[in-house]
Amino acid sequence: MKIAVCVKQVPDATVHKKIDPQTKRLDRSGEAALNPTDLNAVEEALRVKDAQTGEVVLVSLGPAKAIESLRKALAMGADRAVLISDEGAAGSDLLGTSRALAAALEREEPDLVLFGQASSDGDGAVLWAAVADRLRRPLISQVAALTVDGSSVSGKRQTEHGYDTISAPLPAVVAVSDAINEPRYPSLKGIMGAKTKPQETVSLADLGVEAGEAGEAAAKTTVRELGAPPARGDSIKIEDDGSAAQKILDYVVEKRLL
Amino acid sequence: MKSLVFLEHYHGELEKGGLGVLSKAASLGEATGVVLGPGAAEVAPRAGAFGASKVYVSEDAALESPLPQPRVDALAALIEQSGADTVLFAASVLAADVAAGLAARLEAGLNWDLTDLVLEGDELVGKRPALGDTVLVDVGWTATPRLGMVRSGALDAVESGGTAEVEQFEPTFSDFSALATLVEQTQEESSGPSIEDADIIVAGGRGLGAPDAFSLLEELAAALGGAVAATRAVVDAGWYPYATQVGQTGKTVAPKLYVACGISGAIQHKVGMQGAGTIVAINKDANAPIFDFCDLGVVGDLHQIVPKLTELVRAHRGS
Numbered sequence A: 001m002k003i004a005v006c007v008k009q010v011p012d013a014t015v016h017k018k019i020d021p022q023t024k025r026l027d028r029s030g031e032a033a034l035n036p037t038d039l040n041a042v043e044e045a046l047r048v049k050d051a052q053t054g055e056v057v058l059v060s061l062g063p064a065k066a067i068e069s070l071r072k073a074l075a076m077g078a079d080r081a082v083l084i085s086d087e088g089a090a091g092s093d094l095l096g097t098s099r100a101l102a103a104a105l106e107r108e109e110p111d112l113v114l115f116g117q118a119s120s121d122g123d124g125a126v127l128w129a130a131v132a133d134r135l136r137r138p139l140i141s142q143v144a145a146l147t148v149d150g151s152s153v154s155g156k157r158q159t160e161h162g163y164d165t166i167s168a169p170l171p172a173v174v175a176v177s178d179a180i181n182e183p184r185y186p187s188l189k190g191i192m193g194a195k196t197k198p199q200e201t202v203s204l205a206d207l208g209v210e211a212g213e214a215g216e217a218a219a220k221t222t223v224r225e226l227g228a229p230p231a232r233g234d235s236i237k238i239e240d241d242g243s244a245a246q247k248i249l250d251y252v253v254e255k256r257l258l
Numbered sequence B: 001m002k003s004l005v006f007l008e009h010y011h012g013e014l015e016k017g018g019l020g021v022l023s024k025a026a027s028l029g030e031a032t033g034v035v036l037g038p039g040a041a042e043v044a045p046r047a048g049a050f051g052a053s054k055v056y057v058s059e060d061a062a063l064e065s066p067l068p069q070p071r072v073d074a075l076a077a078l079i080e081q082s083g084a085d086t087v088l089f090a091a092s093v094l095a096a097d098v099a100a101g102l103a104a105r106l107e108a109g110l111n112w113d114l115t116d117l118v119l120e121g122d123e124l125v126g127k128r129p130a131l132g133d134t135v136l137v138d139v140g141w142t143a144t145p146r147l148g149m150v151r152s153g154a155l156d157a158v159e160s161g162g163t164a165e166v167e168q169f170e171p172t173f174s175d176f177s178a179l180a181t182l183v184e185q186t187q188e189e190s191s192g193p194s195i196e197d198a199d200i201i202v203a204g205g206r207g208l209g210a211p212d213a214f215s216l217l218e219e220l221a222a223a224l225g226g227a228v229a230a231t232r233a234v235v236d237a238g239w240y241p242y243a244t245q246v247g248q249t250g251k252t253v254a255p256k257l258y259v260a261c262g263i264s265g266a267i268q269h270k271v272g273m274q275g276a277g278t279i280v281a282i283n284k285d286a287n288a289p290i291f292d293f294c295d296l297g298v299v300g301d302l303h304q305i306v307p308k309l310t311e312l313v314r315a316h317r318g319s
Helices: A038-052 A066-076 A094-108 A127-135 A188-194 A244-254 B016-028 B040-050 B068-082 B093-106 B211-224 B232-236 B267-273 B302-318
Strands: A002-007 A009-011 A032-034 A055-061 A080-084 A112-115 A139-148 A152-158 A162-169 A172-176 A199-202 A221-227 A236-239 B002-007 B030-036 B054-058 B086-090 B110-114 B116-120 B123-130 B135-141 B146-150 B165-168 B181-187 B200-204 B227-230 B257-261 B278-283 B296-299
Touching: A002 A038, A002 A066, A002 A094, A002 A127, A009 A066, A032 A066, A038 A055, A038 A066, A038 A112, A038 A139, A038 A172, A055 A066, A055 A094, A066 A080, A066 A188, A066 A199, A080 A094, A094 A127, A094 B093, A112 A127, A127 A139, A127 A172, A127 B068, A127 B093, A139 A162, A139 B068, A139 B093, A152 A172, A236 A244, A244 B278, A244 B296, A244 B302, B002 B016, B002 B040, B002 B068, B002 B093, B016 B030, B016 B040, B016 B086, B016 B116, B016 B146, B030 B040, B030 B068, B040 B054, B040 B165, B054 B068, B068 B093, B086 B093, B093 B110, B093 B146, B110 B123, B110 B135, B123 B146, B200 B211, B211 B227, B211 B257, B211 B302, B278 B302
Parallel strands: A002 A055, A002 A112, A055 A080, A080 A199, A112 A172, A139 A172, A236 B296, B002 B030, B002 B086, B030 B054, B054 B165, B086 B146, B110 B146, B200 B227, B200 B257, B257 B278, B278 B296
Antiparallel strands: A009 A032, A139 A152, A152 A162, A162 B181, A221 B135, B116 B123, B123 B135
16 A cells, blocks of 8 residues: 655744745745644554555655655654655645646555645645545545545545545545544654655656646736734723623623624 | 635525625625535525525536535536636535635636635735734735635625526536545534534633533523534543534634633634634633633633523523
């Protein structure tokens, strides 16, 4: 079983994220980390591999320094990493990103492609569906429990109304939710071994993606302006002296919320 | 602008989120809707009251299960047929996958997490809070069709009292779209509205102290006619179901009233609920970050305040 996990480097959770007012793109200059919910996808891939034997390949799109973040997943136990790094990919929206990842995945021909729940910087939770459409493969998203056998995959997911269990033949694309597992911590041996695992950096041209198919040139969405979010009005803060419940009720009634 | 709005339906009713998007689309130009799956024709006319001039329906058996890929096929064909330049979605588990699949299929730009749509001259502009809602971004499209997905609860469904023509269409489906199949569906029993649909949410965090304190919130929510939500910390601890998790890795909600009980207001939670109309916070820690972004903050013991508030709400409602 060959499993590809699509992962992304994002600004570290401790970094105050900001958008560069010139390029209107996210400033990626500070401390970076692997996107937290991607760790659930890596963990799930390792569990499938442990049960079935096989290979776990990381596939990522990002700047050259993103390889440092991929090492964390290699330390967890992934076998190798492919980083698509290309100036021409800068400014990609969903279209360019899904094009580049799909091209790398077509080259790898995995049985199973896994994604994490959402990126912490783009707040997107949609990329897998675009990739699945480009690969013309079945898709199961928001999976909270995954079963994989030699020829098919089945995922249970939560919807607005309950639980759906969806099954698909391999090869397939699956996006997991962060409820699916608890990612393992890399062992010292894993960390030591990560540096020597195969780490390949490829360009868009290496993948047969042409200049107009990714990056800003291929983007069909734009960032026009950046502004401050609407401020909330004045807030009232009170200490409970036994009358707080009544004050809350009065406030809510006055605001015509009841 | 001629838009096509993806309208989901459940148990014989059009979902409120889609109707909110439809109302907005109708205020910006000609709006049409599309309803897919068994029962579509029966619920479709209702969209007229929210501004749709026409509703396209298909009850093809391939659209029976709530799976995205056959819906991408259906919409891809329909966009051409209907002449729509804009396709809009209300965010949901299903809609996100349909929208992104459609974007790739049509090489069309998709903006998501929108909280509003406006026209600047002839140009459609989406309003999108980003980076944990610390910045409000104006987003646009460079080509048509434009695809947009609106944050859950951001737009109100407004009845305008019109009527819609219903038109059947017959999609054709890709081979790979039929590969994923629904094998089991379980519906959650719930006595009140879901957190996506509720106008009032009562939410609990670590400050509840123990899982059984959620019963206090359930009673308050029942009195208010609202739903109960939870933070990631208590969901991770197994105190309350994952379906109720609000925040970065949970759901984004925008009810009219959000009562946060024992919630510190960490960024993980904040981004999921700060779109609420009015936020009331009860927390015994006077320094909790939630007091920086609520409308009414109460420093006190929720175990005392919430049951009293429930009684007062009941009395108020009874009067």
